[in-house]
Amino acid sequence: MALSDYFETQDDFLESVIYPTLAKSKDSSPLMDKNERLVYRKCATYLHRYMAQGVVLEREGLELACWVLKEKMVEIGDFLIKEIQRLNLGRGVEGRLLEDLKEAGADPDDYARAIIEILAKIPRRKVATTYKFILKALEARSKELANKKISEIEKGLQHLKRMFSLTDKEYEVCLFLYILSTYDKVEIYFVHYLNCHLFACRRHLLRILNLTKQDYADIFSGTIKRVGLLEMDHNYLKLEKDFIKILEDPSGDFTSIFFKKARKTTTRLEHHFIDTEQTAHLLKLLSRKTETPTHILLYGVPGTGKTSYSCGLAAEVGAPAYEISLGEETNKSSQRRAALMACLNMTNTGKGSV
Numbered sequence: 001m002a003l004s005d006y007f008e009t010q011d012d013f014l015e016s017v018i019y020p021t022l023a024k025s026k027d028s029s030p031l032m033d034k035n036e037r038l039v040y041r042k043c044a045t046y047l048h049r050y051m052a053q054g055v056v057l058e059r060e061g062l063e064l065a066c067w068v069l070k071e072k073m074v075e076i077g078d079f080l081i082k083e084i085q086r087l088n089l090g091r092g093v094e095g096r097l098l099e100d101l102k103e104a105g106a107d108p109d110d111y112a113r114a115i116i117e118i119l120a121k122i123p124r125r126k127v128a129t130t131y132k133f134i135l136k137a138l139e140a141r142s143k144e145l146a147n148k149k150i151s152e153i154e155k156g157l158q159h160l161k162r163m164f165s166l167t168d169k170e171y172e173v174c175l176f177l178y179i180l181s182t183y184d185k186v187e188i189y190f191v192h193y194l195n196c197h198l199f200a201c202r203r204h205l206l207r208i209l210n211l212t213k214q215d216y217a218d219i220f221s222g223t224i225k226r227v228g229l230l231e232m233d234h235n236y237l238k239l240e241k242d243f244i245k246i247l248e249d250p251s252g253d254f255t256s257i258f259f260k261k262a263r264k265t266t267t268r269l270e271h272h273f274i275d276t277e278q279t280a281h282l283l284k285l286l287s288r289k290t291e292t293p294t295h296i297l298l299y300g301v302p303g304t305g306k307t308s309y310s311c312g313l314a315a316e317v318g319a320p321a322y323e324i325s326l327g328e329e330t331n332k333s334s335q336r337r338a339a340l341m342a343c344l345n346m347t348n349t350g351k352g353s354v
Contacts, residue, residue, distance in 0.1 A: 032145075034150070034151035035151045035152055035153050037147050037151070038154060039153075039179055039183060039186075040068055040141070040145055041141075041145035041146065041147075042176070042179060043067075043186055044068045044138045044139075044141040044142040044145065045142045046190070046209075047061070047064060047065055047068065047138050048142060049208055049209075050204070050208055051138070053207055057131070058193075059112060059113065059116050060188065060193045061189060061193070062115055063108060063109050063113075063185075063189070064185060064186065065138065066108035066115075067108040067185050068138065068141060069108075069137060069138070070108075072137060072140075073108065073111050076137065077101050077114075077115070079133050080101075080130065081101070083122060083129075084097060084098070084118070084122070087122060087123070097114075097117060097118050100114040100117050101118075115130075152248075153175070153247055156247035156248070156249075157171055157247060159246055160174060160247075162346065163258075163342040163345050164223050164224070164338070164341055164342065165223065165341070165345060166223060166224065167219075169209075169211065170223060172209055173209060173219055173224065174224065174243075176205075177230070177239040178239050180238070181244060182244075190204075190208070196208065197236055197237055202216055220232070223341075227334060227337050227338035227341055228334035228338050229243055245257075255342065255346060256325060258325065258338060258342040258343060259322045259324050259342065259343040259346075259347075260322065260323060260325045261320065261321070261322060262307070262310075262311050262314070262321035262322055262323040264311065265308040265311040265312050265315070267305070267309075268312065269312045272305050272309045272312070273305075279313075283313065283316055283317060286317045287317050307323070317354075319354050320347065320353050320354070321354045322343050322354070324339040
């Protein structure tokens with residue numbers, strides 16, 4: 001049966017079948033919290049970048065596109081209905097395709113499958129035109145979800161950026177990997193279908209995050225690798241779980257993962273078996289405010305007073321003292337490096353710190 005056998009006009013079809021399924025939330029954007037808006041906006045951007053290279057989305061990609069567009073996905077159906085009318089595919093074919101859209105309702109996966117069925121029945125030039133329409137819809141969705149108010153995820157990422165002096169591109173990689181680790185629909189497409197987490201499929205990651213090969217090499221051999229932000233092997237990468245906690249609760253005491261305020265010492269500097277001239281030299285070094293940290297190595301077996309001596313030096317120069325708070329299970333070189341960098345970047349203000 002043809003569209004005219006169901007309804008007098010295309011608008012009758014839309015208002016009787018498609019729009020009622022979405023009537024409760026014709027625009028769900030205002031109902032989203034700031035985290036959701038961020039995730040949907042970034043996913044719209046990722047898909048737009050991927051498709052902009054002339055990529056034709058398969059079923060999994062269209063499912064994600066419909067999920068990102070939410071109620072806006074009906075606009076794709078609207079566009080295709082017009083194309084079906086122009087093509088005169090035959091009463092039986094036309095009726096079945098329209099029935100598929102009707103049955104899909106507001107479910108993104110069902111709607112994507114209905115779109116795939118229609119695309120399989122129309123000429124290739126019309127398929128290309130449809131994908132251009134989807135590309136524009138994703139771009140519009142990304143702009144629509146832009147929000148001046150910062151999300152909790154972004155707050156957590158800003159903490160990470162400050163703690164480890166991350167670049168903007170490293171920031172974007174961490175955000176992408178966080179979204180993959182927390183949203184199943186996104187993981188299904190970018191991980192299980194495109195394999196973006198695999199080194200062998202890095203071309204997809206470069207396209208999605210707008211990176212060059214040199215960016216990729218710099219990022220995955222740079223800070224985020226050295227401080228253990230990522231769990232990496234030769235084929236696989238994902239955001240490390242301790243850092244995910246920071247993104248999920250940026251208001252918490254996240255610094256305690258890496259460092260804590262050192263306990264005050266009751267042992268005077270002159271009571272340590274260290275030459276007074278050496279102590280005076282160290283105090284002179286620590287009293288200078290320099291652009292880069294001053295590194296002093298104290299060595300000796302446990303229990304010889306290294307910690308109390310360090311705290312005594314800090315007290316003498318009037319600077320707060322901190323100690324790295326890693327247990328034996330987490331005392332790996334990358335974690336020590338992360339803790340030291342976090343402590344330096346988060347506490348080296350005012351009079352500085354030790």
